[in-house]
Amino acid sequence: xxxxxxxxxxxxxxxxxxxxxxxxxxxxxxxxxxxxxxxxxxxxxxxxxxxxxxxxxxxxxxxxxxxxxxxxxxxxxxxxxxxxxxxxxxxxxxxxxxxxxxxxxxxxxxxxxxxxxxxxxxxxxxxxxxxxxxxxxxxxxxxxxxxxxxxxxxxxxxxxxxxxxxxxxxxxxxxxxxxxxxxxxxxxxxxxxxxxxxxxxxxxxxxxxxxxxxxxxxxxxxxxxxxxxxxxxxxxxxxxxxxxxxxxxxxxxxxxxxxxxxxxxxxxxxxxxxxxxxxxxxxxxxxxxxxxxxxxxxxxxxxxxxxxxxxxxxxxxxxxxxxxxxxxxxxxxxxxxxxxxxxxxxxxxxxxxxxxxxxxxxxxxxxxxxxxxxxxxxxxxxxxxxxxxxxxxxxxxxxxxxxxxxxxxxxxxxxxxxxxxxxxxxxxxxxxxxxxxxxxxxxxxxxxxxxxxxxxxxxxxxxxxxxxxxxxxxxxxxxxxxxxxxxxxxxxxxxxxxxxxxxxxxxxxxxxxxxxxxxxxxxxxxxxxxxxxxxxxxxxxxxxxxxxxxxxxxxxxxxxxxxxxxxxxxxxxxxxxxxxxxxxxxxxxxxxxxxxxxxxxxxxxxxxxxxxxxxxxxxxxxxxxxxxxxxxxxxxxxxxxxxxxxxxxxxxxxxxxxxxxxxxxxxxxxxxxxxxxxxxxxxxxxxxxxxxxxxxxxxxxxxxxxxxxxxxxxxxxxxxxxxxxxxxxxxxxxxxxxxxxxxxxxxxxxxxxxxxxxxxxxxxxxxxxxxxxxxxxxxxxxxxxxxxxxxxxxxxxxxxxx
DNA sequence: CATATCTGCTTACC
DNA sequence: ACTGGTAAGCAGATACG
Numbered sequence: 001x002x003x004x005x006x007x008x009x010x011x012x013x014x015x016x017x018x019x020x021x022x023x024x025x026x027x028x029x030x031x032x033x034x035x036x037x038x039x040x041x042x043x044x045x046x047x048x049x050x051x052x053x054x055x056x057x058x059x060x061x062x063x064x065x066x067x068x069x070x071x072x073x074x075x076x077x078x079x080x081x082x083x084x085x086x087x088x089x090x091x092x093x094x095x096x097x098x099x100x101x102x103x104x105x106x107x108x109x110x111x112x113x114x115x116x117x118x119x120x121x122x123x124x125x126x127x128x129x130x131x132x133x134x135x136x137x138x139x140x141x142x143x144x145x146x147x148x149x150x151x152x153x154x155x156x157x158x159x160x161x162x163x164x165x166x167x168x169x170x171x172x173x174x175x176x177x178x179x180x181x182x183x184x185x186x187x188x189x190x191x192x193x194x195x196x197x198x199x200x201x202x203x204x205x206x207x208x209x210x211x212x213x214x215x216x217x218x219x220x221x222x223x224x225x226x227x228x229x230x231x232x233x234x235x236x237x238x239x240x241x242x243x244x245x246x247x248x249x250x251x252x253x254x255x256x257x258x259x260x261x262x263x264x265x266x267x268x269x270x271x272x273x274x275x276x277x278x279x280x281x282x283x284x285x286x287x288x289x290x291x292x293x294x295x296x297x298x299x300x301x302x303x304x305x306x307x308x309x310x311x312x313x314x315x316x317x318x319x320x321x322x323x324x325x326x327x328x329x330x331x332x333x334x335x336x337x338x339x340x341x342x343x344x345x346x347x348x349x350x351x352x353x354x355x356x357x358x359x360x361x362x363x364x365x366x367x368x369x370x371x372x373x374x375x376x377x378x379x380x381x382x383x384x385x386x387x388x389x390x391x392x393x394x395x396x397x398x399x400x401x402x403x404x405x406x407x408x409x410x411x412x413x414x415x416x417x418x419x420x421x422x423x424x425x426x427x428x429x430x431x432x433x434x435x436x437x438x439x440x441x442x443x444x445x446x447x448x449x450x451x452x453x454x455x456x457x458x459x460x461x462x463x464x465x466x467x468x469x470x471x472x473x474x475x476x477x478x479x480x481x482x483x484x485x486x487x488x489x490x491x492x493x494x495x496x497x498x499x500x501x502x503x504x505x506x507x508x509x510x511x512x513x514x515x516x517x518x519x520x521x522x523x524x525x526x527x528x529x530x531x532x533x534x535x536x537x538x539x540x541x542x543x544x545x546x547x548x549x550x551x552x553x554x555x556x557x558x559x560x561x562x563x564x565x566x567x568x569x570x571x572x573x574x575x576x577x578x579x580x581x582x583x584x585x586x587x588x589x590x591x592x593x594x595x596x597x598x599x600x601x602x603x604x605x606x607x608x609x610x611x612x613x614x615x616x617x618x619x620x621x622x623x624x625x626x627x628x629x630x631x632x633x634x635x636x637x638x639x640x641x642x643x644x645x646x647x648x649x650x651x652x653x654x655x656x657x658x659x660x661x662x663x664x665x666x667x668x669x670x671x672x673x674x675x676x677x678x679x680x681x682x683x684x685x686x687x688x689x690x691x692x693x694x695x696x697x698x699x700x701x702x703x704x705x706x707x708x709x710x711x712x713x714x715x716x717x718x719x720x721x722x723x724x725x726x727x728x729x730x731x732x733x734x735x736x737x738x739x740x741x742x743x744x745x746x747x748x749x750x751x752x753x754x755x756x757x758x759x760x761x762x763x764x765x766x767x768x769x770x771x772x773x774x775x776x777x778x779x780x781x782x783x784x785x786x787x788x789x790x791x792x793x794x795x796x797x798x799x800x801x802x
Numbered sequence: 803c804a805t806a807t808c809t810g811c812t813t814a815c816c
Numbered sequence: 817a818c819t820g821g822t823a824a825g826c827a828g829a830t831a832c833g
Contacts (some may be wrong), residue, residue: 031814305813394814423815423816425815425816440816486810495804573815573816574815574816600804629814629815629816630804630814630815643815644813644815645814646814648814649812649813649814650812650814651813653813701811701812701813702812702813703809704812710810710811711809711810712809712810712811714810714811714812716811716812717811719813
């Protein structure tokens with residue numbers, strides 16, 4: 001029979017000494033299937049002078065070499081003769097590799113650490129979630145869905161599945177605030193999908209909510225959960241932090257209640273792997289923990305600095321969680337009755353938000369699946385470096401390159417000491433400027449890697465005398481010009497591919513194309529960081545060092561040229577140049593850029609970023625010199641871009657940020673220094689009189705480790721200690737909120753938690769001197785306003801002074 | 803003992 | 817919680833005269 005299907009999940013089993021790949025997915029007519037392929041063999045590569053016979057005879061326990069083939073492959077971009085050693089079962093690869101690596105004549109072994117299922121997808125060029133053609137026969141097997149034994153299997157088209165998704169969330173009984181799965185049961189479990197809402201709980205109350213379903217015990221609830229999943233037949237189960245919390249909790253409670261959760265399509269249960277970084281998987285269904293994708297990939301493009309479901313849903317969906325007192329759920333549960341209902345509604349809302357977030361981010365996630373070629377489960381849990389690495393691995397096949405091995409423990413440790421010189425930052429002269437034009441190099445690092453052929457195998461070749469050379473702290477480097485580099489060529493393809501899609505996107509808006517453009521940008525921008533990332537297979541410190549050195553070369557070139565042309569250069573950071581037009585026109589600036597671009601190699605380009613009628617640079621706190629990475633720009637639509645100022649930093653109180661932002665607005669937009677002064681004075685008086693509400697004086701700081709890990713007790717650590725006293729758990733990643741109150745001693749001695757203080761308790765003087773004034777002082781300096789003018793004629797200080 | 807400088811820490815920018 | 821370096825600025829710790 002012939003069929004087309006979209007693979008969702010992949011696994012393998014060994015039967016009669018032979019591995020069988022199992023691809024779970026959905027057919028084009030919407031039925032779930034499992035496609036079996038027993039034709040794929042595990043293998044790895046051997047380099048050296050050793051006889052094939054000898055290699056063929058290697059075996060240990062049930063593992064043995066099946067066959068050896070001679071082949072030619074590029075090892076670090078140079079062609080070599082290698083042996084492809086084919087092995088009977090996947091688990092034999094690492095075992096037999098260990099024996100072979102010690103044989104005389106063997107120089108090196110490669111590609112022994114590529115997971116069998118991933119290798120299958122890459123070699124067969126099958127892309128998960130993408131239409132795949134199968135010829136085969138239906139066979140009987142212990143499986144919830146039809147099983148097809150494949151005769152042939154291959155990618156059919158780029159068409160993508162519209163997956164069936166269900167979101168999961170649980171609420172637990174939690175009297176001691178400890179989230180202890182061994183002790184406390186799950187009391188509410190919710191699911192939300194396409195036209196599907198269900199909340200299961202095991203205490204009855206009167207309700208007209210049709211989606212609430214009552215069972216008689218936690219065990220029955222877990223059983224019901226398994227049934228509902230089986231009935232709904234999702235391709236994807238999604239959740240928010242379900243890897244770390246919900247699934248491990250469910251599995252633990254199932255164990256205690258002796259409930260068999262056979263949700264896997266092959267009747268297997270939920271598998272929890274890892275201790276500190278847990279991952280939950282279900283055979284045949286892709287478990288997406290959308291929190292992981294958000295925190296690792298999406299986070300830096302979000303405004304929020306908190307990644308709670310509420311904060312993220314608020315920003316991405318404009319929706320919020322239901323407001324219930326979740327800490328007292330246990331109390332309400334104990335008392336029973338109608339009050340439990342609001343928690344069921346809350347639970348379903350969380351499921352819905354998670355579902356909607358997944359729907360919203362799925363195009364981006366799927367884009368990475370298409371680029372990398374691995375299952376959505378894997379891609380969901382990857383970070384930037386792994387994206388780059390797996391993209392390189394996929395491309396290695398095309399380029400006939402050997403996949404380099406990961407560094408050993410010691411080598412990785414040594415690499416950690418390697419430091420490279422980074423970007424150049426121009427020191428601005430503090431001041432209020434007019435008519436500013438900003439230019440920046442488009443994708444500077446990627447375009448340098450592509451244009452200068454920067455690639456690990458080409459460093460300082462013996463053959464090229466004419467190659468452009470660059471001086472660095474590590475010495476002089478150049479890259480072979482006689483061949484296209486593996487690394488540079490891949491990034492070059494990415495850039496041109498992205499430019500093409502971006503053009504298409506301009507013609508017709510399309511969320512999938514937008515996701516593709518975004519994914520390619522993220523990927524390209526990660527290539528440079530990857531070069532200097534210690535665990536990387538294609539680690540190349542000379543490449544990284546050269547990339548930044550060339551970047552410094554080209555930014556200086558732009559700065560010098562702008563100056564020569566008669567522009568005042570105000571500022572520059574890494575890839576940007578800020579110039580003041582002065583008597584020159586916008587057209588003069590654009591003409592100048594054209595001239596620069598004529599001289600640039602390959603894909604490099606200096607772009608016009610924007611025109612700003614006004615901009616402000618300030619001095620640093622410590623000296624008279626201009627502060628880098630700290631400025632504000634006003635655009636023609638009166639919108640202000642604030643960079644680096646306290647107003648955009650998380651660990652400043654809201655009042656300090658608001659005042660600074662307003663001062664910047666009054667200065668840049670309205671050019672009204674008097675109003676700015678007045679505004680600050682008024683705030684100062686309000687703080688003295690404790691008229692500002694407590695929420696606005698709360699300071700939030702993230703704990704980077706546990707309290708014991710700190711050598712000094714700073715205010716946020718003191719606050720964390722108070723939280724611990726309250727019975728709250730704090731650890732690395734916890735955001736600590738505190739208020740500085742009136743009193744004696746160090747600031748840490750005056751720190752209290754927000755709920756402990758009344759409005760009259762906070763120390764207005766502290767907030768004036770340490771939060772308000774530091775934020776506006778440098779701004780007023782630029783306007784020649786002395787700080788005394790801000791504080792003096794507020795009543796108290798005046799009296800004190802005289 | 804007061805002041806200057808250093809260190810640890812957090813969070814920004816690119 | 818596994819991309820990189822550059823930079824500002826606070827609070828506490830320590831050195832210095």
